[in-house]
Amino acid sequence: MARKFFVGGNWKCNGTAEEVKKIVNTLNEAQVPSQDVVEVVVSPPYVFLPLVKSTLRSDFHVAAQNCWVKKGGAFTGEVSAEMLVNLDIPWVILGHSERRALLNETNEFVGDKVAYALAQGLSVIACVGETLEQREAGSTMDVVAAQTKAIAGIHAYLLVFITKLQRNGLLGIFFLHRTSFLLVMTDRVSNWSKVVIAYEPVWAIGTGKVASPAQAQEVHDELRKWLAKNVSADVAATTRIIYGGSVNGGNCKELGGQADVDGFLVGGASLKPEFIDIIKAAEVKKSA
Numbered sequence: 013m014a015r016k017f018f019v020g021g022n023w024k025c026n027g028t029a030e031e032v033k034k035i036v037n038t039l040n041e042a043q044v045p046s047q048d049v050v051e052v053v054v055s056p057p058y059v060f061l062p063l064v065k066s067t068l069r070s071d072f073h074v075a076a077q078n079c080w081v082k083k084g085g086a087f088t089g090e091v092s093a094e095m096l097v098n099l100d101i102p103w104v105i106l107g108h109s110e111r112r113a114l115l116n117e118t119n120e121f122v123g124d125k126v127a128y129a130l131a132q133g134l135s136v137i138a139c140v141g142e143t144l145e146q147r148e149a150g151s152t153m154d155v156v157a158a159q160t161k162a163i164a165g166i167h168a169y170l171l172v173f174i175t176k177l178q179r180n181g182l183l184g185i186f187f188l189h190r191t192s193f194l195l196v197m198t199d200r201v202s203n204w205s206k207v208v209i210a211y212e213p214v215w216a217i218g219t220g221k222v223a224s225p226a227q228a229q230e231v232h233d234e235l236r237k238w239l240a241k242n243v244s245a246d247v248a249a250t251t252r253i254i255y256g257g258s259v260n261g262g263n264c265k266e267l268g269g270q271a272d273v274d275g276f277l278v279g280g281a282s283l284k285p286e287f288i289d290i291i292k293a294a295e296v297k298k299s300a
């Protein structure tokens with residue numbers, strides 16, 4: 013199954029109702045490749061979700077920018093996965109680096125959120141990415157692998173089978189005579205087709221300092237290999253890995269042309285008309 017190009021627009025904490033209506037109008041009027049070629053998902057702040065959902069063209073979808081880690085209740089300021097499902101919001105972005113850095117979301121916490129959101133039926137854009145210090149220290153792959161491992165919720169269990177006990181008559185105690193071990197690996201993601209991994213190097217977010225196509229391709233390729241090794245060859249081949257960090261109308265085609273770049277998560281440029289050009293970058297895959 014080919015990986016359909018995916019373009020997400022993360023509006024972050026921006027916009028007034030008037031501005032949001034203007035962006036939606038621009039999107040609604042745009043000529044873009046069909047849904048068979050590109051999947052478009054925009055992510056307004058929570059309060060604008062109903063407005064965008066009810067006015068946006070039906071071939072584009074909406075995502076929340078976060079949701080709570082478990083069932084709703086006494087969690088002031090939070091929005092639950094159940095509420096998103098209730099409003100028919102199909103997608104949620106989880107683990108964005110801004111939340112990891114500013115709100116101290118750990119790998120484990122993000123992993124728990126992903127598992128809970130998926131269990132409620134949401135599709136998840138799960139973000140990973142290294143800081144500049146981590147890249148300069150040569151630990152990019154270790155960092156994104158650890159983040160992806162928590163998202164996948166991989167746990168290893170060592171099962172020990174005792175097949176024979178032997179009694180020492182003199183001492184009156186039993187010794188293990190024959191044991192065998194089985195290492196079982198499980199992951200918590202029941203449906204990988206509902207997960208898109210967004211590789212967003214922190215140093216490229218909102219800085220205008222985009223990763224080079226080769227840098228993006230290198231990490232995407234490594235992430236795909238990681239999925240093949242730790243989840244399955246099928247999941248590695250079918251899961252979309254998108255790039256985020258200073259994507260714009262000028263650099264999107266070259267980035268999107270990389271073999272393992274399956275689309276984008278766009279911040280600043282998703283608030284501007286050039287988002288249309290970024291959606292159109294999906295054509296590079298069709299002609300590849």
Ligand SMILES: O=C(CO)COP(=O)(O)O
Pocket residue numbers: 022108212216217218219220256257258259277278279280281
């Ligand atoms: O964080 C991002 C998308 O989630 C990227 O932001 P920018 O495109 O503004 O760099």
